[in-house]
Amino acid sequence: MTLDALYRDLHEHPELSFEEVRTAAIAAAELRAAGFDVIEAIGRTGVVGVLRNGDGPTVLLRADMDALPVEEDTGLEYASSASGVMHACGHDVHVACLIGAAQQLAATRTDWHGTVVAVFQPAEEVGGGAQAMLDDGLYEKVPVPVVVLGQHVGPAPAGLLGAHPGAAFASADSIDIIVRGRGGHGSRPETTIDPVVIAAAIVGRLQTIVSREIAPQDTAVVTVGRLRAGTKNNIIPERAELGLTVRAYSEEVRLGMLAAIERIARAECVASGAPEPIIEFAESFPVTVNEHVATERTMAAFRAAFGEASVVDPGPVSGSEDVGLLATAAGVPLVYWILGGAHPESYLAAASAGTLDRDVPSNHSPHFAPEIQPTLDRGVDALVTAAREWLGS
Template sequence: MQGRGGHGSRPETTIDPIVIASSIVGRLQTIVSREIAPKETAVVTVGRLNAGTKNNIIPDSAELGLTIRSYSEDVRERMLAAIERIVSAEAAASGAPDPVIVRAESFPVTVNGDNATERTMVAFRSAFGDDTVFDPGQVSGSEDVGLLATAASAPLVYWILGGTHPATYRAAAEAGSIDRDIPSNHSAYFAPEVQPTLNRGVAALVIATREWLRV
């Protein structure tokens, strides 16, 4: 967001990009709640807001970093259009210069191959037991591995490796508090059990490789 900096004691001489950015953060939440149907899946997250260097100085600019997730290209394009519309409108409402919008990394939806996934899961269940291998359903994480699979014309099997101590996970599951009590990756409290997580992760790669190479 582009503004006009100045002294914090004289805001009337400035165009405050922090105020504009703050309005944008709140308004962006309406994309999912008011523009995307409940039956569709969408996520808009502002993960970064950088502005200013000192308490009594209004900066010239503010920078927001966003991530969005969807399961369809149509929803994705509607979200991107809404983001640009909201950001531009908030800038115009404040009399600010046009914002600079940059689209960074982007990956298509990651889709596992049905037959390849089932074959790999059978191998995993044989090695690890039926109760430790399951389909978690759709998740909103993103990966670029789908690009590799498409480029190589190879079936994709993307799996998630658990790293929480079984007793801790079971207790949270019974209490219905997994999302609250089990820190996710990128959390400052994310601390998977080193063992057997590391050995199981390596074993899973070896088992999948041997299954597909028939070694």
């Protein structure tokens, strides 16, 4: 099967977080065929391949495997066959590229020495996959690397590569707040404690965190993405539920925002005579930090291989990732870059017209459909180039 055909197959058969059984089996089979020693079921559905090729450094290459609960609307002939599930974030690209890179590195063993560790990670979308693999003893089962390398496809022109040194991807925290009141008839509000009014006050007050508590030179986002309360117009409910996402580029700002959210939620409940709110922290992604020296070394290798015009600094990305945990746990540098996946001519036309947001679907969109080529070839070559830069020659 060609790499293009493998990608189409992966795209057509997406699997949700910690359910990547079919994808994991494909990765394991392809690694074995290339000569890797394979370990399966690390962190539930994770797969790791190890290729030892004499003395030398160990390099870890990582791809995530999970899809999203999104109904695909691309119209592709190889569109998702799973109702309500889609590779809307491009992890199928990541898997295909890492398989291709593993095959290429295995086929060129006379040109390098050291050890390649290929990690196919589950459940990035829920922020638990990397930690699950670590908790399952990843670095007790495979050699500890000198660097962690990886890439994420995005709506930039296909063939473009970009990495930002320092804080490259934002932290992300999901927070659920349950406001408890006292329900009753809508005609007798004086007998109730209205959680809808309290929730509305919390939503309004939360907007002051970024505007009044975060320094102008810092970047932060607080979004209330979910607000649910009540069953009927004339009933004041017993409770209201809020769902938040919080993003930042430094741990100091992140912790400050989390503390402010708790303070505001509790204070609004106290002000209304309501019980303490229930505040629960769900998914959490740390800030993804690219080590400066390692990033420049890897980008220099890209510039030499693909030309100056093919390598950019995209600046900090507001999306989030858990790949950094693999580097932090090993105490080694991370280099994580963006891989362009949009049709180059269409991208340039939309950029000229000022319609990028409308005409070039981004990750998590039901219309997200990376160009198969040259995206896959560049993604494979980028992983191989980066690995060879850190392996012995």
